[in-house]
Structures are given as C-alpha cells and as structure tokens.
Amino acid sequence: MSVGIGINVGSCTISGVFVGGAWSAAARAAHNAGELASGLTSCLDDGSRRLGYPSARDMLRETDSVVVSTPAVGAGALREGSGPKMGLLVTRGLEEELLSGHISADGLPGVGIPVDMIESVDEEVDATGKTTREPRVDEVREAVRRLLQRGAETIVVSLRRSPLNPAHETKIREMIEHEYPPHYLGAVPVVLSVDHGTTLDDGQRTRSALLNAYCAPGTAKLLYEAEDVLRNLGFRGVLRVLDDSGGCARVCKTIPIACVGSDLAADRYVAAEIAAHRDSKEVVILDMGASDTRIGHPTAGEGAFSAWSPAEPSAPISAKSGFQNLGFGSHSVLAVEDGRMVLGPKRATPACYGLVDDAPTLTDAFVVLGLLNPDEAAPSVASGGAERARRAMESGVARPMGVCAEAAAELAVTQAVGSMASALREAVSRQGSDTADITLLALGGAGGVVCCHVAQELGVKEVYSPAAGWASGAFGALFAPVRYDYVAYGERCFGGDCSAADREWYRGVVRGLEERAVRGMRGEGLSADDLSFELELEVRVDGASAMVAAPLSLDSQGDVEELRGRCGEEGVAGVPKPGSRSARSSCGQPAPGPRASRSRPRRPDLAETSPGSRTP
Amino acid sequence: MNVTAAPVGWRRVVMNGVPATVSVSRRESLKPGDVVTGPAVIQSRGDTCVVPDGMTCAVDELFGATISRVKNPMAEEELDAHALA
Numbered sequence: 001m002s003v004g005i006g007i008n009v010g011s012c013t014i015s016g017v018f019v020g021g022a023w024s025a026a027a028r029a030a031h032n033a034g035e036l037a038s039g040l041t042s043c044l045d046d047g048s049r050r051l052g053y054p055s056a057r058d059m060l061r062e063t064d065s066v067v068v069s070t071p072a073v074g075a076g077a078l079r080e081g082s083g084p085k086m087g088l089l090v091t092r093g094l095e096e097e098l099l100s101g102h103i104s105a106d107g108l109p110g111v112g113i114p115v116d117m118i119e120s121v122d123e124e125v126d127a128t129g130k131t132t133r134e135p136r137v138d139e140v141r142e143a144v145r146r147l148l149q150r151g152a153e154t155i156v157v158s159l160r161r162s163p164l165n166p167a168h169e170t171k172i173r174e175m176i177e178h179e180y181p182p183h184y185l186g187a188v189p190v191v192l193s194v195d196h197g198t199t200l201d202d203g204q205r206t207r208s209a210l211l212n213a214y215c216a217p218g219t220a221k222l223l224y225e226a227e228d229v230l231r232n233l234g235f236r237g238v239l240r241v242l243d244d245s246g247g248c249a250r251v252c253k254t255i256p257i258a259c260v261g262s263d264l265a266a267d268r269y270v271a272a273e274i275a276a277h278r279d280s281k282e283v284v285i286l287d288m289g290a291s292d293t294r295i296g297h298p299t300a301g302e303g304a305f306s307a308w309s310p311a312e313p314s315a316p317i318s319a320k321s322g323f324q325n326l327g328f329g330s331h332s333v334l335a336v337e338d339g340r341m342v343l344g345p346k347r348a349t350p351a352c353y354g355l356v357d358d359a360p361t362l363t364d365a366f367v368v369l370g371l372l373n374p375d376e377a378a379p380s381v382a383s384g385g386a387e388r389a390r391r392a393m394e395s396g397v398a399r400p401m402g403v404c405a406e407a408a409a410e411l412a413v414t415q416a417v418g419s420m421a422s423a424l425r426e427a428v429s430r431q432g433s434d435t436a437d438i439t440l441l442a443l444g445g446a447g448g449v450v451c452c453h454v455a456q457e458l459g460v461k462e463v464y465s466p467a468a469g470w471a472s473g474a475f476g477a478l479f480a481p482v483r484y485d486y487v488a489y490g491e492r493c494f495g496g497d498c499s500a501a502d503r504e505w506y507r508g509v510v511r512g513l514e515e516r517a518v519r520g521m522r523g524e525g526l527s528a529d530d531l532s533f534e535l536e537l538e539v540r541v542d543g544a545s546a547m548v549a550a551p552l553s554l555d556s557q558g559d560v561e562e563l564r565g566r567c568g569e570e571g572v573a574g575v576p577k578p579g580s581r582s583a584r585s586s587c588g589q590p591a592p593g594p595r596a597s598r599s600r601p602r603r604p605d606l607a608e609t610s611p612g613s614r615t616p
Numbered sequence: 617m618n619v620t621a622a623p624v625g626w627r628r629v630v631m632n633g634v635p636a637t638v639s640v641s642r643r644e645s646l647k648p649g650d651v652v653t654g655p656a657v658i659q660s661r662g663d664t665c666v667v668p669d670g671m672t673c674a675v676d677e678l679f680g681a682t683i684s685r686v687k688n689p690m691a692e693e694e695l696d697a698h699a700l701a
Contacts, residue, residue: 370629376659448665467679470662
C-alpha cells in the first residue's frame with residue numbers, strides 16, 4: 001500500500017494526516033520550541049497505529065511522499081524578533097533609497113534594519129548588465145569587518161541591478177569567504193539578494209532577502225530535523241515543503257518566507273474541497289489556532305508573502321492575501337490595562353496546562369466558562385487544569401477589574417468573538433456578499449469553540465466543522481502539487497504594433513523556460529504530459545512595475561492587447577507600452593484545488609540572462 | 617433518518633452570559649445522520665465544538681458537522697405575515 005502523509009508544524013502542536021488506500025487517519029502531538037523530534041515521532045507513531053500499522057517505521061517504509069507545512073517557525077521569528085541580527089551590504093547610494101522607501105531603520109519586523117547595520121561599497125552595473133565598476137576587495141573587507149564588529153550574525157548583500165548581472169554579489173560572497181575563514185565565519189552566513197529575488201526593483205528584492213535571511217535559520221533547522229526523524233525511521237521517499245502559493249518543493253528549493261503563509265494555502269485546499277462536496281456557494285474560513293486567528297475567503301487574494309508590507313508591520317498577513325490575521329490566538333495572554341481587558345499580543349502556554357506559565361490566556365477563559373475541558377485540550381498535562389485556569393483568571397484579570405473569574409472570562413470571549421465578527425463582516429462585505437449567505441468553516445484547534453458565537457453575532461445561518469478540522473494544515477498539504485519556478489531575464493519594449501520578430505523573441509524566451517522546466521521535473525519523476533505551465537512577466541512602466549499573468553505565446557496583436565489590459569488590472573494602467581523585463585514560468589502538476597497567484601521572490605539558482613535580451 | 621445522539625455526560629457552562637447545564641458528546645462517537653441539539657459541547661481529541669442553545673449539529677457522511685439554527689415555524693409564520701402586510 002502506498003501511503004501519503006501531510007504534516008503541519010504549529011507553534012505548539014504537530015498534526016498529521018495519513019492516507020493509505022481507502023483509509024485515512026489524523027493524529028497530533030504536542031511539541032516545544034526547539035524539540036521537534038519527540039513531537040514528530042509521537043505524531044507519526046499515533047498516525048501509524050490509527051492507519052493500522054504496527055509502528056511508524058512500518059508505515060514510513062511504504063510512504064512515497066511527506067509534505068510538511070511549517071508556518072509557525074518563520075512567523076514566530078518575525079513576530080517575536082527572534083531571528084539573527086543582520087548586516088546589510090549594498091551599492092553606495094542605494095542605502096538612502098532603501099531607507100526612504102522600502103525599508104525602515106526600526107529593525108524587523110517592519111521590514112527594517114538599523115542604520116548602523118547597513119554598509120555600502122562602490123560598484124556599478126549598467127542598465128544592460130555590463131560591469132562598469134567592480135567592487136574593491138579592501139572596501140568590502142572593511143565594510144564586512146564593521147558589520148561583524150557591530151554584531152551581525154547574517155550578512156545580506158544586495159547590489160543595484162544585480163539580477164542583470166549577479167557576478168558582483170557572487171564575487172563579494174567569495175571575497176568574504178576568502179577573508180574570513182570558515183571556522184571564523186561558520187556562524188555568519190552570507191545571503192545574496194539574487195538568491196531570494198529576481199525583480200529589478202532593488203528595494204523589493206532587498207526586503208525579500210532580509211525577510212528570508214531572518215526566517216532561514218529557524219526554518220532550516222526545523223526542516224533538517226524533520227528529515228532526520230523521517231530518515232531515521234526508514235523513510236526513503238521524498239520530503240517536500242508546502243509554500244504559500246499552494247505548491248510544494250523539495251527542502252533545498254524552499255524559500256523560508258514562503259513557508260509563513262503555507263497554512264493559508266492548506267486552508268484554501270480544505271475549503272475548496274468542502275465547498276465542492278457541499279455545493280456551497282460561498283465558504284468563509286475562521287481558523288483559530290494557538291498563535292493566530294485567520295479569517296478569509298479561500299479564493300481571494302495572493303500568497304502571504306506578497307502581502308507583507310512595511311506600512312502594516314504588525315499584520316504580516318493583510319487583506320491583500322485574502323486572509324486577515326487578527327493578531328491573537330487561543331494562547332494569547334489576557335491582561336488589564338487602564339481598567340480594560342487586553343487580548344495579546346503576548347502569548348503563553350495556557351495556565352490550565354500547568355507546565356510553565358501561569359498567565360491567563362484565552363484558552364483559560366474557555367476552561368473557566370466550561371467550554372473547554374483542559375484534559376482534552378492537552379491530554380498529557382496533570383489534572384487540576386480547571387482550577388489552575390480559574391486561579392490564573394482571578395489573579396491576572398478578574399481581581400484587577402473587580403469582577404469574578406466567570407465574568408472576566410466572559411468578557412474575554414465576548415471581546416474575541418466581537419473582533420472576529422467585525423473582521424468577518426468587513427471581509428464578506430468587501431466581496432460584495434451578505435453574511436446570511438455564507439457558510440462559516442471552523443478550522444484550527446479553537447475554531448469550533450467560538451464559531452457558533454461568531455455566527456450568531458453575524459446572522460450566519462450555517463457553520464461547518466469538518467472532521468479533524470484541527471488538522472487542516474496537514475490535510476491541505478496533501479493536495480499540494482509539485483511546483484517549481486524558472487526565471488529568465490530579457491527586456492523588450494512592445495511599442496505600437498508587435499512585430500513578428502518581437503513575438504518570436506517572446507516565444508523563444510518562454511520555450512527556453514519550458515525546456516528547463518521539463519528537464520527539472522524529470523528529476524521529480526514527472527513527464528512533460530504531467531505538467532502544466534503558468535507564465536508571469538515583470539512589466540515596468542514609468543517606474544511602476546508589476547507581475548502580470550501572461551500567455552505562453554503572443555500569436556497575434558490581439559494577444560498583445562490582452563496583455564496590456566492585464567497590466568491595467570495589475571495597477572500599471574493607462575500605459576501604452578508595456579516592456580517585459582523578466583519572465584517567470586511556474587511549472588508543476590496541475591493543482592487539484594484553487595491556486596493563488598503570487599509575486600514573491602523567485603528561485604534564484606534558476607535565474608539566467610537571456611542572450612537575446614536588449615534594452616528598450 | 618436523523619438520530620439524536622446520546623450524550624456521554626453533562627457539564628456546567630456559561631454560554632452567552634447564561635449559566636446552563638449542557639450535554640457533552642464525543643465527536644469520535646458520532647455517526648453520519650446523528651444530530652446533537654444545543655446547548656451542547658462536542659469534544660474530540662483535537663478540538664471542541666460548542667453548539668449554543670437554538671442551534672443543532674448534524675453529522676454528514678464525511679463525519680463533518682453542519683451547525684445551523686433550529687427552524688422556528690412560529691417565527692417564520694410571523695415573518696411571512698410581515699412580508700404579506
């Protein structure tokens with residue numbers, strides 16, 4: 001029997017969905033930060049028993065594929081500021097541009113970096129990608145030395161126009177590695193902007209590199225640990241990682257920041273399956289987990305990465321992603337400030353678990369009201385959870401507010417439900433719908449506790465709680481098709497009528513991408529017949545740029561006009577001459593569910609400069 | 617055929633500000649066609665579903681739970697009367 005496994009690593013639990021033949025099972029286990037192995041092993045053991053295997057080893061021997069969703073580790077680093085201290089090395093003059101637009105001096109999240117952690121070097125690549133000034137070894141060495149002296153733990157190199165010619169960034173990495181021997185530099189990785197973004201927008205590419213560098217250590221540690229656990233248990237199949245586009249790729253191809261929104265992609269697949277099964281017209285998700293509560297339309301918006309905005313530093317998942325993160329979850333701490341109840345942003349292990357923390361959380365409020373049985377919520381904890389929750393509520397919020405524990409708990413739940421209802425009302429209204437017509441899908445460990453109260457407040461007629469809705473992240477991962485991005489650079493101005501030569505140039509670039517994709521996917525065991533292609537162009541007009549979905553060929557002037565129309569839809573409207581800068585082909589298995597469009601960093605190792613490129 | 621699922625116990629809760637004694641059901645024990653009438657708490661090893669008073673929970677063939685408002689014929693007649701007026 002061939003087994004498929006989906007795993008979701010949350011902030012405090014690991015859930016798994018195991019499918020073998022006509023059977024499926026779900027399992028979960030608690031895990032503490034930095035101790036993935038024991039939790040993952042428990043989850044696999046439990047899942048294998050439920051699927052009818054004597055042990056995890058027996059099950060994994062027959063497992064072809066494991067897809068992991070790891071949204072929590074990157075999100076946690078961004079939220080808690082627990083990533084490495086970064087130093088940024090840029091082209092001289094670029095730092096002012098970055099600080100005045102794309103990044104701030106506040107440090108992550110924001111996305112920013114303190115001014116004293118930015119150094120610059122003199123180098124230049126012209127608009128055709130030709131080197132006009134090479135970076136000097138002594139200058140690079142001094143700049144890096146200053147960054148390291150100020151405590152940089154990771155160095156991000158982002159040079160102007162580097163996607164047109166990545167040689168300078170590569171050379172700087174070589175210089176650093178030459179000047180600082182590996183035994184000294186071992187803990188100071190060098191990250192290149194071209195490794196995490198191919199856009200010619202220097203600011204956007206720098207932000208991408210900073211975010212990825214920030215999330216990378218935790219994500220890499222978790223994924224390598226997971227792979228070790230699986231291999232040690234005899235797994236010989238392929239481990240892939242779900243990303244926010246809804247696709248999955250091998251660990252070596254994983255973009256850390258794209259993992260942050262992977263659970264949203266999983267939720268989308270689950271919602272689409274349920275909507276199809278129930279023939280529901282409109283399903284809206286309410287996913288309440290320990291750290292976050294997300295609400296949103298499964299078919300709207302983009303991947304979470306593209307929604308990360310310096311204007312909304314506290315909301316990594318904004319309305320643009322189709323989801324809204326309310327900034328609190330069931331493990332958010334309850335506090336009293338100026339006589340008022342405050343929910344989050346601090347998080348703690350619920351007091352009812354009796355582990356470490358004794359601060360009251362929303363989970364403790366559920367327990368005090370009798371809505372949640374602490375022994376069910378965390379079966380491994382000692383008994384007496386209800387009493388611990390009551391004590392925490394009394395000392396933490398009830399007494400300071402001069403009310404009883406039940407009244408304080410009721411207030412906390414009412415406040416949380418009110419926030420969810422208000423955000424949902426806005427989201428549904430934005431879609432031009434009526435809350436009375438939606439089906440509210442309750443996901444996450446705590447979604448079922450609050451969903452009916454939210455529904456009552458909104459006049460929602462129907463709530464759906466799927467079996468094992470707490471494992472939606474793991475379940476959705478099973479739907480993810482293998483998906484890789486391939487990038488080519490070229491530049492051509494489509495002015496007036498598009499000539500046959502222009503169209504042939506376009507087709508040639510796309511054909512090159514397709515050939516590389518077919519070769520790459522052969523390594524995944526997929527033939528050309530298994531693949532589907534999507535193409536995006538970076539279109540730049542008068543300083544504004546956008547990624548635009550494009551046809552694989554421009555067969556007629558009508559196709560060109562249609563492409564111009566799409567440019568307008570993407571915010572580069574009123575422009576008569578779109579010039580294509582880079583083309584990216586996404587290639588993979590056809591997705592079984594909805595696929596979000598995205599405009600996030602491309603996989604750099606696949607980037608190349610098209611020999612046929614020329615400037616407008 | 618809808619079957620009202622037998623609870624496995626009872627629990628004191630505060631729901632919508634009102635203390636009440638509600639039934640407790642095990643999610644894993646519910647079968648397609650089962651119905652749980654609120655106020656109720658449906659527990660499983662991974663999550664808990666709270667069904668307030670005035671709502672019912674019906675289990676489908678995928679073991680998913682649809683929770684909806686109990687139809688009140690009297691209220692619907694009143695609405696119809698308003699509409700006619």
